[in-house]
Amino acid sequence: MTSPQRAPGGFPVVGIIGGGQLARMCAGPAAELSLTLSVLAEAPDAAAAQVIPSAPVGDHTDIDAVLAFAAECDVVTFDHEHVPPHVLDALVAKGVPLHPSPDALHFAQDKLAMRERLTTIGVACPSWERAVDAAEVAAFGDRIGWPVVAKTPRGGYDGKGVRVIDSADDVADWLEQVGRPGALADGVLLEEKVDFVRELAVLIARSPSNQAAAWPVVETVQTDGICTEVLAPAPDLDPDLAAVATAAGLRIAEELGVTGVFAVEMFEVRDPATGAAAYVVNELAMRPHNSGHWSMDGAVTGQFEQHLRAVLDLPLGAPTPREPHTVMANVLGGDYPELYPAYRHIMARDPGLKVHLYGKAVRPGRKIGHVTVSGGDLAELRERAGHAADYLAGVITE
Amino acid sequence: MTSPQRAPGGFPVVGIIGGGQLARMCAGPAAELSLTLSVLAEAPDAAAAQVIPSAPVGDHTDIDAVLAFAAECDVVTFDHEHVPPHVLDALVAKGVPLHPSPDALHFAQDKLAMRERLTTIGVACPSWERAVDAAEVAAFGDRIGWPVVAKTPRGGYDGKGVRVIDSADDVADWLEQVGRPGALADGVLLEEKVDFVRELAVLIARSPSNQAAAWPVVETVQTDGICTEVLAPAPDLDPDLAAVATAAGLRIAEELGVTGVFAVEMFEVRDPATGAAAYVVNELAMRPHNSGHWSMDGAVTGQFEQHLRAVLDLPLGAPTPREPHTVMANVLGGDYPELYPAYRHIMARDPGLKVHLYGKAVRPGRKIGHVTVSGGDLAELRERAGHAADYLAGVITE
Structure with a gap:
């Protein structure tokens, strides 16, 4: 792996895990600010790898690859929220400054944790509940009114992992996964279907x-x-x-x-x-x-x-x-x-x-x-x- | 030399000869427009080479290096005006689209040629003359009034190759070079010192x-x-x-x-x-x-x-x-x-x-x-x- 080339004058290297368009769009501002970027890219032709000289290819779930990448950077940030907690923990253990921190990222990675935390601090949320079986889904829907929005707590984006459901049957496949490792380990997140302007x-x-x-x-x-x-x-x-x-x-x-x-x-x-x-x-x-x-x-x-x-x-x-x-x-x-x-x-x-x-x-x-x-x-x-x-x-x- | 990586969808590669700040500042806009840049850089740490993935090191006066570089590009442009005419001619002979063309660049590279051309097309210039010896310098100064601005026709930038002179003695060293290959081959460019607002x-x-x-x-x-x-x-x-x-x-x-x-x-x-x-x-x-x-x-x-x-x-x-x-x-x-x-x-x-x-x-x-x-x-x-x-x-x- 070639080391990222630092600009003279004491300027730092910012590492970005993930080589998608968000990392790519950092390239112009970084060049103007004399900041060096290094991107851990999914592939040599990833969006960001096309425009950033330091773009080693590596898997964001591979601890060794991520640690080797981070060792060349002064601070590490993210193109996406999919770096697993155990990889984040390994980075923290090595003293790598991570922004956002794993503690913060947790609330973006887990929608149940996010709803709990926002409710605790008094931020307005839709009515919501965690459901682990069909009976709990039915009870929430009957109480709040159907249809209901069901979400996988982890792993969703751009409408993926979100369903508008009329009964517990519509998430029967999800409920089967509750308790197993993965996006639905802790249950299904149910939310009121908000009548928004x-x-x-x-x-x-x-x-x-x-x-x-x-x-x-x-x-x-x-x-x-x-x-x-x-x-x-x-x-x-x-x-x-x-x-x-x-x-x-x-x-x-x-x-x-x-x-x-x-x-x-x-x-x-x-x-x-x-x-x-x-x-x-x-x-x-x-x-x-x-x-x-x-x-x-x-x-x-x-x-x-x-x-x-x-x-x-x-x-x-x-x-x-x-x-x-x-x-x-x-x-x-x-x-x-x-x-x-x-x-x-x-x-x-x-x-x-x-x-x-x-x-x-x-x-x-x-x-x-x-x-x-x-x-x-x-x-x-x-x-x-x-x-x-x-x-x-x-x-x-x- | 690694080939520049082209973006999918029919997007071209723009070659830039010279890796200074002008090439560097193209990096952000090129990334946003999905255009690939390739820079022929003076050194691996040239300003543009720090931020552009395809930045082979080569000398802009080396025909072979420039031709090999240009073969990977759809169009070639410049970070500076110092590519010698014989190198430009070799690029044209190979069919490389050059912007600006050598014919145009000539007027930026040679200030005598520029003054002649602008005068021909009726664009307002300071009074000017070409001088090849001390007598011609003295004659111009006596006619226009001292001091006079003397310029080397080629190779000047940012105030280099420009003198404000009170007599021909002030450019005696330049006059010695007239007729020899180089910036003063054709003489010294003399210009009225413009009383500008x-x-x-x-x-x-x-x-x-x-x-x-x-x-x-x-x-x-x-x-x-x-x-x-x-x-x-x-x-x-x-x-x-x-x-x-x-x-x-x-x-x-x-x-x-x-x-x-x-x-x-x-x-x-x-x-x-x-x-x-x-x-x-x-x-x-x-x-x-x-x-x-x-x-x-x-x-x-x-x-x-x-x-x-x-x-x-x-x-x-x-x-x-x-x-x-x-x-x-x-x-x-x-x-x-x-x-x-x-x-x-x-x-x-x-x-x-x-x-x-x-x-x-x-x-x-x-x-x-x-x-x-x-x-x-x-x-x-x-x-x-x-x-x-x-x-x-x-x-x-x-």
Whole structure:
């Protein structure tokens, strides 16, 4: 393994476990800040390995590979939340500074632990319960009302590991796995199906010194369980709700000891009695997050730069938006593998578009990139970003 | 030599000859656009080689090394203007698409050729003449008025190869080299010492299809012949002069066949009779240029992204500024080699600052980075950018 090349002047090496698009998008900010990245990549052609010189291939579940990788880094962070606890523990035992820490990551890796902890500290959550058998599932549904949202406590993402169920029969296969090692060892997480107005996300960076910075609350739009569009800031958001939601995000970050960039996905709800706007927390993500991609172009400090600053305990940058609105649209793979001609077309159609692609082969429905546009007219920006994403996906042809 | 790794989907490889900071600053935009870079670097630790996976070491004057490098690239461009004509010719003979072309580059490499060509096409220049002996130098000075600016036609940059002279004696050593191979083979370039109001720069991108985009005209501030500060756009610039200067830049780009990003350094002068603002062209640079670094943070499309789009004949992005003012200050090396503590300090002092460092060892007076700040209050922005640059250089200590 070639050692990562450190920049002269006392600059550190940041290790990232996982070579996906989140690691890849750290490359530009790291180069500008004279920080060296080293990525433990899944394959030589992983998204991040294409653009970062130090990208040894290794398995994030292999303790020896991870320890050898970390030995060359001053601090280690993550492209994803899937590093197993025993590997995290081995890193801590070796004295490797990990951000976020295993204690914090636990709450992103285990949704039951997350619900318990958030409930303890008084953060608004949907009604929830742990169920280990069909009788408990039925009792929760009968009490809260069907349908119910069932989740595997571990291992889910982008809508995977989530079902909307009408009876215990719909999770019979999951209940069989309760008590066995794996995503369902401790049971199934059941949640009230929230009658929400829209989905919001709070994005925060927190450093080991407890400096924190919050971007404006954004609206996220999901299609089939996958985020497809983000509006930054969330349009027409009640200022009181924005303040309360941001405060909740900051509180969670501090209580859970999160370091680095941290996203709280929320539902915006209406109080049935008063009609007042409120939030309940849906999910946590302890890493740069799709809901923050807009900030690369739309804020003074983008989330990838901020994450690097946070994990190194450098002073945080201003999260201030640069323009009244930024719209981000995810680009999903379509049927046609040659993206380059489509990319020329969207660049020609819209010179103000910011295109971000992840170096991934096209597969239908796979997140392969995103686009952003910034300006003053939200409806126009949504049309422009949506058009570009649809055109790249092959959903439209002109 | 490992081949550069191409992104799936039909995306090209852009080769850059030279591994300095200009190549380095292409890394972020290339990653976002899914373009692969390959850099022919001076050394394994060259600025760009630190951040770009494909960075074979080779000499830009070695035909074999350059041809082997170019064979792996779809298009080749430059970090600097120092590739010798016979090497450029060898690339052209092999059918390598070069941007800018050798014919265009000639006018950036040879200041006598540039003055002749600009004069032919009617672009405003200082009074100038070629001198091959002391008598010709004396005659020019006596006619135009002393002092006179003397330049080596080739090989100068950042104030090197430029003298302000009071008599032919001041270039006696240069005159001895006239007629011998080298920077002074064809003589000394003599120019009127322009009584200028300030210095301006026009930055343009032009594609092989003749699409062109111009950023707003900027003011550049030089200290000891080195650019230290750029104000974008040039404050209080006469709109007629802005239009005329931009038109001149676009005309030069087209007449000289320049492709890629192109900078025209100008003097702003006053017509002695009418007092009207006018320009005369000082220098040309056929590559991304220090006067355009502000655009990385301050414009919708930064110059490095635009350069990549231009050399690939992709549609150009919008050069629109994001905020009323952006100030760029160059960071020069000071006496203290450890930059990291100073960098922490300036980040803490100013969360709105954008810091760009080039991975270069500190040497007194060496350009090692730049900072930008954007906003509405020009005087405040100049103070902030200047403070950060001075602090990093060790000129001030608080």
